[in-house]
Amino acid sequence: xxxxxxxxxxxxxxxxxxxxxxxxxxxxxxxxxxxxxxxxxxxxxxxxxxxxxxxxxxxxxxxxxxxxxxxxxxxxxxxxxxxxxxxxxxxxxxxxxxxxxxxxxxxxxxxxxxxxxxxxxxxxxxxxxxxxxxxxxxxxxxxxxxxxxxxxxxxxxxxxxxxxxxxxxxxxxxxxxxxxxxxxxxxxxxxxxxxxxxxxxxxxxxxxxxxxxxxxxxxxxxxxxxxxxxxxxxxxxxxxxxxxxxxxxxxxxxxxxxxxxxxxxxxxxxxxxxxxxxxxxxxxxxxxxxxxxxxxxxxxxxxxxxxxxxxxxxxxxxxx
Amino acid sequence: xxxxxxxxxxxxxxxxxxxxxxxxxxxxxxxxxxxxxxxxxxxxxxxxxxxxxxxxxxxxxxxxxxxxxxxxxxxxxxxxxxxxxxxxxxxxxxxxxxxxxxxxxxxxxxxxxxxxxxxxxxxxxxxxxxxxxxxxxxxxxxxxxxxxxxxxxxxxxxxxxxxxxxxxxxxxxxxxxxxxxxxxxxxxxxxxxxxxxxxxxxxxxxxxxxxxxxxxxxxxxxxxxxxxxxxxxxxxxxxxxxxxxxxxxxxxxxxxxxxxxxxxxxxxxxxxxxxxxxxxxxxxxxxxxxxxxxxxx
Amino acid sequence: xxxxxxxxxxxxxxxxxxxxxxxxxxxxxxxxxxxxxxxxxxxxxxxxxxxxxxxxxxxxxxxxxxxxxxxxxxxxxxxxxxxxxxxxxxxxxxxxxxxxxxxxxxxxxxxxxxxxxxxxxxxxxxxxxxxxxxxxxxxxxxxxxxxxxxxxxxxxxxxxxxxxxxxxxxxxxxxxxxxxxxxxxxxxxxxxxxxxxxxxxxxxxxxxxxxxxxxxxxxxxxxxxxxxxxxxxxxxxxxxxxxxxxxxxxxxxxxxxxxxxxxxxxxxxxxxxxxxxxxxxxxxxxxxxxxxxxxxxxxxxxxxxxxxxxxxxxxxxxxxxxx
Numbered sequence: 001x002x003x004x005x006x007x008x009x010x011x012x013x014x015x016x017x018x019x020x021x022x023x024x025x026x027x028x029x030x031x032x033x034x035x036x037x038x039x040x041x042x043x044x045x046x047x048x049x050x051x052x053x054x055x056x057x058x059x060x061x062x063x064x065x066x067x068x069x070x071x072x073x074x075x076x077x078x079x080x081x082x083x084x085x086x087x088x089x090x091x092x093x094x095x096x097x098x099x100x101x102x103x104x105x106x107x108x109x110x111x112x113x114x115x116x117x118x119x120x121x122x123x124x125x126x127x128x129x130x131x132x133x134x135x136x137x138x139x140x141x142x143x144x145x146x147x148x149x150x151x152x153x154x155x156x157x158x159x160x161x162x163x164x165x166x167x168x169x170x171x172x173x174x175x176x177x178x179x180x181x182x183x184x185x186x187x188x189x190x191x192x193x194x195x196x197x198x199x200x201x202x203x204x205x206x207x208x209x210x211x212x213x214x215x216x217x218x219x220x221x222x223x224x225x226x227x228x229x230x231x232x233x234x235x236x237x238x239x240x241x242x243x244x245x246x247x248x249x250x251x252x253x254x255x256x257x258x259x260x261x262x263x264x265x266x267x268x269x270x271x272x273x274x275x276x277x278x279x280x281x282x283x284x285x286x287x288x289x290x291x292x293x294x295x296x297x298x299x300x301x302x303x304x305x306x307x308x309x310x311x312x313x314x315x316x317x318x319x320x
Numbered sequence: 321x322x323x324x325x326x327x328x329x330x331x332x333x334x335x336x337x338x339x340x341x342x343x344x345x346x347x348x349x350x351x352x353x354x355x356x357x358x359x360x361x362x363x364x365x366x367x368x369x370x371x372x373x374x375x376x377x378x379x380x381x382x383x384x385x386x387x388x389x390x391x392x393x394x395x396x397x398x399x400x401x402x403x404x405x406x407x408x409x410x411x412x413x414x415x416x417x418x419x420x421x422x423x424x425x426x427x428x429x430x431x432x433x434x435x436x437x438x439x440x441x442x443x444x445x446x447x448x449x450x451x452x453x454x455x456x457x458x459x460x461x462x463x464x465x466x467x468x469x470x471x472x473x474x475x476x477x478x479x480x481x482x483x484x485x486x487x488x489x490x491x492x493x494x495x496x497x498x499x500x501x502x503x504x505x506x507x508x509x510x511x512x513x514x515x516x517x518x519x520x521x522x523x524x525x526x527x528x529x530x531x532x533x534x535x536x537x538x539x540x541x542x543x544x545x546x547x548x549x550x551x552x553x554x555x556x557x558x559x560x561x562x563x564x565x566x567x568x569x570x571x572x573x574x575x576x577x578x579x580x581x582x583x584x585x586x587x588x589x590x591x592x593x594x595x596x597x598x599x600x601x602x603x604x605x606x607x608x609x610x611x612x613x614x615x616x617x
Numbered sequence: 618x619x620x621x622x623x624x625x626x627x628x629x630x631x632x633x634x635x636x637x638x639x640x641x642x643x644x645x646x647x648x649x650x651x652x653x654x655x656x657x658x659x660x661x662x663x664x665x666x667x668x669x670x671x672x673x674x675x676x677x678x679x680x681x682x683x684x685x686x687x688x689x690x691x692x693x694x695x696x697x698x699x700x701x702x703x704x705x706x707x708x709x710x711x712x713x714x715x716x717x718x719x720x721x722x723x724x725x726x727x728x729x730x731x732x733x734x735x736x737x738x739x740x741x742x743x744x745x746x747x748x749x750x751x752x753x754x755x756x757x758x759x760x761x762x763x764x765x766x767x768x769x770x771x772x773x774x775x776x777x778x779x780x781x782x783x784x785x786x787x788x789x790x791x792x793x794x795x796x797x798x799x800x801x802x803x804x805x806x807x808x809x810x811x812x813x814x815x816x817x818x819x820x821x822x823x824x825x826x827x828x829x830x831x832x833x834x835x836x837x838x839x840x841x842x843x844x845x846x847x848x849x850x851x852x853x854x855x856x857x858x859x860x861x862x863x864x865x866x867x868x869x870x871x872x873x874x875x876x877x878x879x880x881x882x883x884x885x886x887x888x889x890x891x892x893x894x895x896x897x898x899x900x901x902x903x904x905x906x907x908x909x910x911x912x913x914x915x916x917x918x919x920x921x922x923x924x925x926x927x928x929x930x931x932x933x934x935x936x937x938x939x940x
Binding site: 041042141153156183184185186187188189191192195210211212213214216217236237240250251252253254255256257258259262264265266267268269271272 | 668840860
Binding site: 505506507509510511512513514515516517520524525528529 | 680681682705706709710712713714716717718721722723724725726727732735736739740784787791
């Protein structure tokens with residue numbers, strides 16, 4: 001069952017320097033039980049996708065094309081009131097600095113209990129039990145529920161936020177850079193919690209990050225974004241075995257490895273794209289080493305090249 | 321090899337951008353320009369016939385009391401037959417002089433103290449901040465009145481000096497706070513690692529980054545000076561040899577013409593409010609441009 | 618064997634914790650404790666650890682941004698904190714730093730030209746004008762081409778990677794011998810990191826530099842460094858040639874760090890590390906091993922005394938009783 005589907009989504013920001021096409025005809029499908037990763041660098045539009053789905057965009061942003069189908073219903077056609085009912089209950093989110101979303105004057109456990117009583121209509125006793133179960137699920141010691149947020153470490157706060165996001169048994173969780181600001185050992189714990197959630201609750205997730213290693217561990221499907229476009233989309237295994245888009249291939253060459261033979265990497269030449277640039281062809285053209293004549297003038301279509309493997313690239317299509 | 325020329329990114333550019341983007345800022349500038357023109361035009365009006373139009377001693381030979389507006393006296397005359405319009409123009413000059421002088425003095429002193437205090441910290445900082453606290457706790461208006469009474473000298477320059485020397489604490493506090501945070505920024509640390517002296521860091525790295533804030537507080541200082549001088553004048557403590565707007569109100573009030581000679585009462589009162597407001601509006605419209613700029617231009 | 622260019626002896630930094638009504642110091646945080654380093658010329662020394670390990674503090678100490686509480690730092694045999702005013706500026710010429718945040722390490726009100734020329738102006742008492750040639754050469758060496766285009770730009774007009782290159786140009790314009798790089802690429806986009814890292818490697822050979830490369834990212838440390846020093850809560854726990862430490866970690870903390878690095882290969886299933894959450898209080902001096910609360914291999918001896926360094930073959934040292 002398809003929980004979430006983006007169809008040719010288009011979104012732009014109006015800024016002082018001009019109109020920025022943050023999302024340029026992005027298409028994506030998330031089925032129940034999937035963890036779909038969106039990987040890309042700063043400014044590629046991945047965070048904008050999360051915000052667009054939740055309709056939490058700033059006032060200078062407009063969605064001017066495409067659909068966001070949540071369980072078949074187009075979220076873009078809903079009123080703010082209806083959207084509010086869906087937010088957090090059906091679609092919940094974990095952001096990067098989310099640890100600061102905990103209210104500093106209330107005990108952590110109480111914040112969870114209050115939310116449970118409010119939204120799931122449980123009694124205090126039921127909520128308390130559920131809260132303890134959720135703590136255990138994310139790897140927190142239930143004995144620490146009586147502490148205040150400032151007594152928690154960064155990693156613990158992040159896990160508390162993850163627990164909060166599960167309160168209403170959402171259909172899908174959107175996580176945006178959930179482990180980015182954390183040390184690697186702390187990150188490992190968070191990834192552990194996420195794994196538990198995936199296994200025990202068969203949770204559906206949209207995991208947004210710039211870290212391809214984390215994404216490869218957490219996600220079974222990946223969408224690669226560049227300059228507002230989804231340039232490649234497929235399941236994790238095939239993407240890693242045979243990446244088709246030159247940007248994906250370049251990304252794979254940009255991560256130094258801790259295991260295996262030490263080697264010199266090339267990375268990707270050039271600079272990240274200027275988002276106000278509105279050239280007609282492929283946005284990756286200036287940095288691409290496999291470009292063809294038409295890449296500069298014709299936008300490559302996002303097509304299904306192999307089964308469940310989509311690419312937007314002229315060169316990739318030619319070679320297959 | 322052609323070396324490109326430097327582009328504008330200075331304070332002027334910042335100010336221009338800030339003001340031109342905000343409607344209120346444009347209104348503020350417009351009002352300031354109007355009063356500025358008035359100030360400049362003042363001597364020319366007086367020269368039409370100094371015997372009649374001098375704000376203090378020029379008296380219309382045909383008029384012996386406060387009269388309403390006529391062709392020769394667009395805003396009428398005061399109780400001695402002096403031209404109100406001429407007084408108003410002269411008052412513009414005074415207002416700008418007092419406002420800007422005090423503004424500059426208070427801002428320069430405050431910025432210097434704020435920079436030194438915030439950068440050197442330690443004992444210097446503690447000392448300077450205690451002095452700041454003391455000055456801050458002295459109410460300037462009663463102090464001024466006291467000084468003026470004790471020395472029996474109602475000079476406009478005494479007023480300017482006292483206001484200038486007591487109006488800097490808030491600027492000092494704000495600039496100090498800004499300096500404290502700036503000195504920890506990596507680009508300052510980098511300068512230190514390169515061997516920059518403390519003064520080089522203060523003048524080249526920190527000061528330019530607090531300058532926009534300084535300018536903002538100067539507009540507040542100008543407003544404060546104009547209003548305080550006007551208040552002093554109204555209370556009768558300002559310089560009686562100068563027809564500042566405050567003194568005009570005092571003359572109107574003490575000769576019992578309040579509400580009876582609206583052509584005399586309203587112009588100075590309105591001018592005080594408008595000019596003070598205009599500087600405030602400029603500051604307000606700059607703030608939007610300045611605040612995010614201070615964090616990340 | 619290369620000469621040792623930087624040497625620290627019993628380097629200790631305790632940050633005072635202000636307590637009491639009169640704000641007198643009552644103890645402090647042992648950010649760095651008894652650190653002994655010997656960095657040979659021409660090598661890239663990696664200082665690896667998580668937040669709170671003290672690695673950034675060591676970087677700040679080595680460039681004299683802060684003063685040590687105890688211990689000595691020597692540059693080419695000379696104690697760097699025992700210098701006369703006139704000698705201090707010579708020191709500043711030999712040691713430079715590259716900072717983590719490309720968005721904060723450049724003065725927003727100065728052009729690229731002014732920023733990069735500044736070390737020259739300070740060190741050689743030059744005037745502001747007339748330094749174009751040196752600045753252009755530095756910019757070009759840092760990979761900003763054509764350099765003329767960047768001369769009069771302001772930081773906000775540049776991307777993160779470009780700003781970091783400007784910072785590198787600034788650091789190298791006065792030809793230092795020793796450069797401390799504090800997380801130089803962690804705030805850059807992934808696709809830019811490799812080019813900046815490769816640039817740093819190239820510049821090391823071109824200008825004969827020695828680096829202290831500070832990072833929390835073990836993969837990058839492995840990519841860049843000849844020698845790794847692993848730090849935990851102010852103490853060095855393991856030290857050795859990069860491949861030795863990575864392939865055969867001896868200290869349990871090092872093993873944990875290596876195991877926690879996510880692997881970008883979906884065919885490999887990595888085991889979760891699951892270290893205890895217990896933390897040592899760094900306000901107490903290290904009378905027992907700092908890693909004790911988290912260690913799975915602990916023995917009674919670990920609680921009684923802090924482990925000294927054991928030489929495990931001249932290219933590998935570890936501070937652990939359990940080895």
